[in-house]
Structure formats: C-alpha cells, structure tokens
Amino acid sequence: MHEAAETLLDELTERYVVDRREAKEPVGPEPGAEVVRTVRLVPRSPAAGPLSIAFTDFPGVVLRLGRWFLEPLPDCGCDDCGEDPALLVTDLRARVAAHVEGGLWERVRRGLTSSWLETRLIGSGLRTSRQAPIEAAEARAARREGFAAPVQWAPWPLRAP
Known part of the structure; x- marks a missing residue:
C-alpha cells in the first residue's frame, strides 16, 4: 500500500495545482497502527478539498478526504480477512479520483x-x-x-x- 500511495501522491502533485506538505501527524483515529508519516495535498483553490494520506507501520495507509471522510486501507489486516492488495489499491485510486473530480x-x-x-x-x-x-x-x-x-x-x- 505504501508504494501505491506514494505513486498516487506523486501523480496528483504533477497533475494538479496543489501544495504538498509532509509531517508525522495522524489524519484521524488510527486503527491500532502508528503513523510513520503523513502527506497532505492542499489545492490552491479554497473551494477544492484537501487530501491526506497517513502511512502507518502496519504497513497500510489511512486516507482522509475533505474534512471528515476517513478510510483505513486495509480496513482490518488480519490473515482471516485476507484483503487483496490489488483491490485495495483500486479502492484508493477510485476514492481519490472521485474527490479530485468534485464528488x-x-x-x-x-x-x-x-x-x-x-x-x-x-x-x-x-x-x-x-x-x-x-x-x-x-x-x-x-x-x-x-x-x-x-x-x-x-x-x-x-x-x-
């Protein structure tokens, strides 16, 4: 998830007029994982909502869109749930695309x-x-x-x- 999220952030930074900020702050309640770092993209248009991705030591990510939309990926991470990494990357990209398109x-x-x-x-x-x-x-x-x-x-x- 870390590599896919990093690639997505680089693509967004290249395509859109945004400021990129990096820190080690959580984006919300983290599901039992410690935040390694957080990348926040803030569009230069005040009408467009920000996006943050917190990289956790799990290794997973927590996506925050706008003010309150929060999505940990993977949601659980236990072996029994067996979340497919390829599907998680697809979900991440779909959520981010909907947000940057004004959805x-x-x-x-x-x-x-x-x-x-x-x-x-x-x-x-x-x-x-x-x-x-x-x-x-x-x-x-x-x-x-x-x-x-x-x-x-x-x-x-x-x-x-």
Missing part, C-alpha cells in the same frame, strides 16, 4: 440531543455515504466554517500543460 459532499446536521456529520463520495463506479456523531465543539466550529449547509468540494485545478 465529495459534507455537512453537519443537528439532532435533538447531538450533532451528526454526513459525507457522500460519488464517482465513476463509486457511491458511498456515511454518518457519525460529532462532538459539540467540533460541530460548532464546522457550522462557523460553513458546514451547516451541505458543502460540495470543487474539482481540483489542473496544472497548465
């Missing part, structure tokens, strides 16, 4: 007793949506930043040929 939608929704975050990712052959509870402080911050209404991230700007 990620996010928002915070208020409930009676708490708030929820919602994400939808739609791309070629891909349609996934998720809901999860969100802490009150993060929900307030997200609403201040415009996430009370649905936010659809714009496509990433292409580099001039």
Whole structure:
C-alpha cells in the first residue's frame, strides 16, 4: 500500500495545482497502527478539498478526504480477512479520483440531543455515504466554517500543460 500511495501522491502533485506538505501527524483515529508519516495535498483553490494520506507501520495507509471522510486501507489486516492488495489499491485510486473530480459532499446536521456529520463520495463506479456523531465543539466550529449547509468540494485545478 505504501508504494501505491506514494505513486498516487506523486501523480496528483504533477497533475494538479496543489501544495504538498509532509509531517508525522495522524489524519484521524488510527486503527491500532502508528503513523510513520503523513502527506497532505492542499489545492490552491479554497473551494477544492484537501487530501491526506497517513502511512502507518502496519504497513497500510489511512486516507482522509475533505474534512471528515476517513478510510483505513486495509480496513482490518488480519490473515482471516485476507484483503487483496490489488483491490485495495483500486479502492484508493477510485476514492481519490472521485474527490479530485468534485464528488465529495459534507455537512453537519443537528439532532435533538447531538450533532451528526454526513459525507457522500460519488464517482465513476463509486457511491458511498456515511454518518457519525460529532462532538459539540467540533460541530460548532464546522457550522462557523460553513458546514451547516451541505458543502460540495470543487474539482481540483489542473496544472497548465
């Protein structure tokens, strides 16, 4: 997964107008693995959503798209699950392609007793949506930043040929 993710990041950096930042910060709750390093691509258009890939010592990756879409690859990693590395790479590329083409939608929704975050990712052959509870402080911050209404991230700007 590390090699495939590194190749994908290099391709994205060459094709799109983005700033590339490297650190050793997690992108979210890591599933029992320590982060070796994190690469974050931030489009120079503020309407386009960021992308982060955390490389774990598993060796796997954790993909973060926009503000809340989080996907560990592989999801489990135990021998019984036997996740196919080729399929994981295909999933990684499909999710990233949907995001850079403007297919990620996010928002915070208020409930009676708490708030929820919602994400939808739609791309070629891909349609996934998720809901999860969100802490009150993060929900307030997200609403201040415009996430009370649905936010659809714009496509990433292409580099001039």
